[in-house]
Amino acid sequence: xxxxAPFIRRFDAINDAISMAYHNLSLKLGFSDGxxxxxxxxxxxxxxxxxxxxxxxxxxxxTVSSAVRKLVQKGLLEPPEGLRNEPLRLTDRGRxxxxxRISLIVxxxxxxxxxxxxxxxxxxxxxxxxxxxxxRQEISQLSVPEKE
Numbered sequence: 001x002x003x004x005a006p007f008i009r010r011f012d013a014i015n016d017a018i019s020m021a022y023h024n025l026s027l028k029l030g031f032s033d034g035x036x037x038x039x040x041x042x043x044x045x046x047x048x049x050x051x052x053x054x055x056x057x058x059x060x061x062x063t064v065s066s067a068v069r070k071l072v073q074k075g076l077l078e079p080p081e082g083l084r085n086e087p088l089r090l091t092d093r094g095r096x097x098x099x100x101r102i103s104l105i106v107x108x109x110x111x112x113x114x115x116x117x118x119x120x121x122x123x124x125x126x127x128x129x130x131x132x133x134x135x136r137q138e139i140s141q142l143s144v145p146e147k148e
Contacts, residue, residue: 025108029101034059034067038088039076039102047087050080 076094
């Protein structure tokens with residue numbers, strides 16, 4: 001087997017720690033990861049469908065559907081009417097949760113980056129995008145042996 005580079009182990013550890021930080025933040029705000037990701041995707045006020053959330057977040061259709069059901073049960077989302085590609089809609093209670101809780105995610109993210117220069121922010125984005133592009137390219141070209 002090919003040995004994993006120490007850099008990749010460190011990179012993976014950082015990514016895992018970032019995911020855990022967001023998980024802990026979601027719990028602190030009273031949401032599951034899926035619920036928080038859905039509300040965060042709706043934060044800018046643009047209409048968003050379950051399909052778009054699946055594409056943006058990588059969550060499965062089932063996970064998104066389950067989280068939407070829970071948000072409906074909590075009174076934060078209007079019940080979907082069953083239309084294909086129907087945008088999700090916040091209730092008044094959902095708009096309040098957005099202002100009081102989901103906005104804290106945005107606040108924390110802004111604070112974290114507040115002491116980065118514009119150049120550092122752009123470099124960070126560029127390197128992450130470069131990594132993602134190459135990762136996707138290598139995955140698309142990967143030859144996988146047949147299952148036994």
